[in-house]
Amino acid sequence: MAHFADKKRTLQDQRLEYPLKMMHAYPRGITGWGAHTMTGEEAKNLGIKNAFIVTTGLRGTGIIEELQGILKHAGVESSVYDNVTGNPKDHEVMEGYKKLSEGEYDGLVSVGGGSSTDCCKGIRLVDGHDGENIRTFEGAFKATKPNKIPHLALNTTSGTGAEASCFSIINQTDELYKMAIFDPNCTPTLSLNDPILHQCMNGDIAAYTGMDALTHAVEALASRLKVQAAYGPGLWAIGQIFDNLRESSSNRNNDQAIEQMVWAEYAAGVSFNSAGLGIVHSMAHVLGGRYDSPHGLCNAIGLVDVCRYNLRACPDRFRMMAEAAHINVVGLTDYKAGEKFIEAVEELRCELGIRKNFRDLGLKNEDLDMCAQGVLNDICTEGNPQDVSLEDARKMFLKCSGEDIDFGSR
Numbered sequence: 001m002a003h004f005a006d007k008k009r010t011l012q013d014q015r016l017e018y019p020l021k022m023m024h025a026y027p028r029g030i031t032g033w034g035a036h037t038m039t040g041e042e043a044k045n046l047g048i049k050n051a052f053i054v055t056t057g058l059r060g061t062g063i064i065e066e067l068q069g070i071l072k073h074a075g076v077e078s079s080v081y082d083n084v085t086g087n088p089k090d091h092e093v094m095e096g097y098k099k100l101s102e103g104e105y106d107g108l109v110s111v112g113g114g115s116s117t118d119c120c121k122g123i124r125l126v127d128g129h130d131g132e133n134i135r136t137f138e139g140a141f142k143a144t145k146p147n148k149i150p151h152l153a154l155n156t157t158s159g160t161g162a163e164a165s166c167f168s169i170i171n172q173t174d175e176l177y178k179m180a181i182f183d184p185n186c187t188p189t190l191s192l193n194d195p196i197l198h199q200c201m202n203g204d205i206a207a208y209t210g211m212d213a214l215t216h217a218v219e220a221l222a223s224r225l226k227v228q229a230a231y232g233p234g235l236w237a238i239g240q241i242f243d244n245l246r247e248s249s250s251n252r253n254n255d256q257a258i259e260q261m262v263w264a265e266y267a268a269g270v271s272f273n274s275a276g277l278g279i280v281h282s283m284a285h286v287l288g289g290r291y292d293s294p295h296g297l298c299n300a301i302g303l304v305d306v307c308r309y310n311l312r313a314c315p316d317r318f319r320m321m322a323e324a325a326h327i328n329v330v331g332l333t334d335y336k337a338g339e340k341f342i343e344a345v346e347e348l349r350c351e352l353g354i355r356k357n358f359r360d361l362g363l364k365n366e367d368l369d370m371c372a373q374g375v376l377n378d379i380c381t382e383g384n385p386q387d388v389s390l391e392d393a394r395k396m397f398l399k400c401s402g403e404d405i406d407f408g409s410r
């Protein structure tokens with residue numbers, strides 16, 4: 001038997017990247033038709049008597065009114081904070097916390113997509129630290145005190161994964177970038193996914209958010225963190241997205257396709273919660289922070305070019321993704337199989353009618369250097385399987401703007 005000291009030396013000599021893998025907890029979840037009606041009983045079971053509801057513009061759709069009725073029926077009072085905007089801002093988190101602290105609230109309920117959920121996570125974090133500025137939590141594991149109240153996350157979009165993750169992404173509005181906050185204290189207490197709420201999205205939003213879910217799964221699979229226990233849900237999500245996203249975005253009455261997309265977005269969220277992401281998300285964070293661009297659309301635009309950039313770094317995992325997408329890759333090398341997968345993603349994006357590029361989202365030439373630096377600063381870049389230089393980040397913004405860019409051999 002090899003001596004332990006020799007074995008240890010061998011491991012050190014191999015200079016393993018990220019030798020220790022972490023699986024991060026995701027919340028208890030309830031998924032299925034009618035899940036939203038559980039909110040009242042679940043809130044009551046968590047001891048909530050007065051809930052603070054955090055949402056975007058959903059008041060008037062009937063969803064918030066119904067939810068307040070469900071809570072009331074379970075004996076839970078509630079008030080609504082609905083000043084949250086897409087790409088939620090730091091000042092919205094602090095305003096939400098101020099309103100929360102002015103009442104006698106003992107629980108948080110977020111209703112909406114990633115913006116509502118992430119803002120609510122921020123409010124809970126600030127509340128746990130007696131009003132400390134949300135900006136102090138930028139980065140990983142910055143919380144020093146436990147949360148004071150529970151958070152029920154009622155998700156309404158089939159893309160975000162925020163209800164299943166410990167990430168919160170908040171715009172830093174002085175310097176116009178997105179802060180990534182990665183902290184177990186951001187994990188909701190309970191996630192609820194009801195397909196009937198997802199069905200309220202229109203087809204375009206369903207397409208953009210579905211491509212966000214695909215990006216979560218692809219980046220988690222390709223990530224240099226190599227958290228293999230997170231591959232299962234990611235691969236399953238890829239298969240479901242290829243099977244159902246076209247139909248669910250074009251026919252909002254197809255209950256089966258919509259339900260499968262709900263499961264896919266949730267599974268992809270579970271996958272990236274531990275395996276991390278890559279520069280598709282770094283670029284989306286830069287564009288969302290600087291130009292308020294829609295997150296899902298940014299990812300839909302960036303995914304194909306970044307996959308081509310990353311393919312050489314992990315062709316074996318791109319082969320797994322091709323197989324998960326039911327592409328016949330028998331007899332092909334891993335690299336060729338990966339190319340087939342990327343072509344299929346490009347085809348899917350075209351069929352969804354997504355033809356915009358980063359210029360259409362507001363990208364300006366004079367901002368390119370700042371945007372490239374923003375990618376290098378973003379926490380998601382750490383997971384990208386291919387090393388990214390400042391020059392390559394700059395080129396990638398141009399490539400995703402429709403320019404003919406050659407990255408050379410890497």
Ligand SMILES: [Fe+2]
Pocket residue numbers: 160212216281295299
């Ligand atoms: Fe995302």
